[in-house]
Amino acid sequence: TFVVTEQCIRCKFTDCVEVCPVDCFHEGPNFLVIDPEVCIDCALCVPECPVEAIFDESDLPPQFVEYTALNAELAQQWPVIDSAQTPLADAEEWAEKSDKRKFLII
Ligand code: SF4
Numbered sequence: 001t002f003v004v005t006e007q008c009i010r011c012k013f014t015d016c017v018e019v020c021p022v023d024c025f026h027e028g029p030n031f032l033v034i035d036p037e038v039c040i041d042c043a044l045c046v047p048e049c050p051v052e053a054i055f056d057e058s059d060l061p062p063q064f065v066e067y068t069a070l071n072a073e074l075a076q077q078w079p080v081i082d083s084a085q086t087p088l089a090d091a092e093e094w095a096e097k098s099d100k101r102k103f104l105i106i
């Protein structure tokens with residue numbers, strides 16, 4: 001399955017949503033997640049993300065391993081998002097930053 005990781009936090013560019021054939025993205029206040037039960041591993045979303053937040057679970061950088069469980073858990077709580085939206089107001093500024101895990105709003 002594919003997993004959304006830290007770079008999405010405080011950005012939410014949502015380009016990923018447009019290409020997903022099975023609508024498995026779910027939206028929270030400042031982050032998106034993928035429902036692992038629905039993702040068909042097509043990989044179409046990966047190159048769409050301008051901040052490279054999406055990884056194949058098997059290629060996750062070690063510091064992002066916790067995001068596998070986080071995506072599965074939050075997908076159960078957050079509503080489906082099936083079309084692109086305007087990114088968050090400061091998305092461009094936050095796109096450059098790292099260590100954003102602490103800003104995740106659940
Ligand atoms: Fe959707 Fe394919 Fe990305 Fe899975 S890999 S979230 S099915 S676009």
Ligand code: F3S
Pocket residue numbers: 004007008009011012013014015016017032048049050051052053054
């Ligand atoms: Fe997030 Fe990238 Fe999608 S910033 S909303 S994973 S395009």
